[in-house]
Amino acid sequence: MAVDAASTFGDEPPKGNWVTNSKGYQTLLVFLLSLNFGIVFFDRQALNALMPFVQPELQLSQTEIGLLAGGLSFSWAIAAFFVGRLSDSLGKRKILLIIATVAFSICSFVSGLATSFLFLFAARLLMGAAEGGVMPISHAMVASEVDPERRGLAQGVAQNLGSNLLGSFAAPVVLVAFATAFSWREAFYLAALPGLISAALIWFLLKEPQPAAKPAGAHEASIGFAEAFKVRNMWVCVVVGVLMVAHFVITWAFMPNFLVQTRGMDPFSMSWLVGSLGIAAAIYSFVVAGLSDKIGRKPVMVFLPFLSLVGPIGVLLLDPAAFEGIGVLGLSGYATVLIPIFFIGWMVNGTFPIFMATIPSETFRPIHHATVLGLAMGACEVLGGVFGPPVAGMLNDAFGADTFLYVLMGLAVVSGFVAMGLQETAPAALRKQGKTFAPA
Template sequence: MMRAGYENKLLAILSLSFGFVFFDRLALSFLFPFISNELHLTNAHLGMLSSVLSLTWALSGATLGAWSDKRASRKPVLIVAVIAFSVLSSLSGFVTGFLSLLLFRALMGIAEGPVLPVSQSLLAEASTPARRGLNMGIVNGSAPGLLGAVLGPPVLIWLATTHGWRTAFLVSIVPGIVIAALIALYVKDSRTNNNRDAARTTHERAHTDWAALLKNRNVVLCVLIACCYLTWFVIIVSFAPTFLVQYHHFPAQTMGYIMSMLGFAWVGWSFIVPAISDRIGRKPAMVIFSAIAAVCPILMIYVPDAGTMAPLVLVTYTGLGCFTLFMATIPAESTDPRAIATALGLIMGVGELTGGFLSPTIAGFAADHYGMPVVMWIASAGAIVPAFLSVFLRETAPARVGTANVRSMAGVE
């Protein structure tokens, strides 16, 4: 009973933490119309601001995630990261031009990068096997979807409209400080409680070596899947609004309604898919829901009626649920517990470099040469390939292979 109580408490705190990361990350997109008028920014500037955050996020997640695995305690890393990205987001309210905003976005990426791998490594250790997929899905998908994509737009736009966009940035420091305090007060680090010195030994450092991780079939597959799936996600969220307005000639309000369906789907599927995977297995869940996710961008091309498109988008935008599996649950169940943050940081980092940094630019050039529908076909391919790659995953769900076998695959005796 005590373990279940702490598990729920940790889940709530880490959900707030990573949810607020995406609240800050997506804030620029929602506030850009206000910022661009005052600072004379273009869409090209917006693209560069998005890319630089993805780049530093990727590098930071991979390196600091690995570094945290070598620490006696990961909790201080998480506290510092939450405070740092909150302060940097708040300081964005003082920018005077593109270069200063670019600098703060780059620094924000560095601060935000380790939050997910460190959070998921803590959650993986504290979760009961039957709830691991569900718990990690809530933190990885439902929380950022709810705070970043559902609640974020109306809150930020209201603040910008009534008090100015600078105020919207400035007040973002408040929830970050509160979350950091909750982590400091209530989050335990099982590594610290069990053995403070274990993470510093030469033997464990060998476990956190990236070359060793890349000998693990599931880790390699999850890296490749992340490259494709980040392409699917980033292209849809970046290009869908413009596509719906320019290609289908939907009014802005109609476009906003359809995009809100993506937000609700993000929240729902992010815990539904992992919860289903706890029962039927990680591999079949990845194959089935990736194939469904590949249909979503195609529907945006061929369904001309907004009233029909909206519910179809809601039921086919399933990929964010798969994100939890390949970016957190499967690698956590496939590697030594002492190297979880390293594995998660590696998968997220490489995926962000390819899908978050490179794919939007490539898709933009392709759209200029071949027309807007090509970006949706690229997005669809970003889910089809993971559906194929997932066939080769080794099953890790405890309900399907047993807890002992999962521990054996992870290298735990």
């Protein structure tokens, strides 16, 4: 029977492979997993960044744009559920990670061949299926191989540093420039190459983690989904995750196209503006995750969703015409003003590895990590990533292209209030309270 894990204290935390792993190997592991997930997001974000080029050629509606984002999230979520569980059952992390990396690289190439909405939709479904298992496996490897005292920072870097430098920053800047010089199809072909290199690095430089020892009386390597949801932190993380994943995917699905097609921003300025989100989130992968190690997971989870309101409010209230002629480095004045606003609001991205990985992995024993991480990520993607963009797209078609900005604000506010129900799991914060944490 699962218990409310945060109410049980006094047991020694389970030992993991970090006891025998050198700090050098732990650093290498986090770096390569961060690089690999960065390439995942480079491929995932490619379509969003290239949408101003793709939409006119394929004549996509706002609803179809939302369906493309939602479809990838759906197959991503299904893969996160089942590949994470398979990884726990087989005890094979490394080989499954390599297979997934090669598969999503191939799918990126196929996206460049699309000639219709249905063709592109099918390609994105396949890409989501290939990519979905990457993060649950990666976080399970970090949880077992890296010292728990640095787990929040390590998981923050693994999920956020590479994904934001490569996916959120490099993808719009590099691919928009490449599409401008050649075409959006060649940009997709370019996006397929880095994954093959990453798969080779993982193959040669990382070792297969040793399976976690089963506690006395345990007969299964996995926990039931219903049983996991009996733990408060699990369902709170999932609810927050649903809201914030919807916030993230809706932002990326509609913001680039909105800035160009509705606000009149040139593609160059748009690429650097949305790219600033990547720089911000890469910095916050250290700052927010490291801060949560020191002051606790709950405070940052509650405060940062409210801070994210500044982004959509800034886009709604600021008139592009008021900033003509004040741009710098070739950027429009509107982009120049919005960059610091986006930079501040996007600090919320630093919470993603906390509710998707750090809190669940601290709430459950290592033997269940890939399963519960796959559950957390899969549920967030299914309900937030799948339904959020199509609903926002339909609202845009019905009420105007800026409607998604109001949706973003609503998601952020509700998320902040729901996070107030979390129970603290950070070892340092609990130690200050004279407590230890016993995973379920």
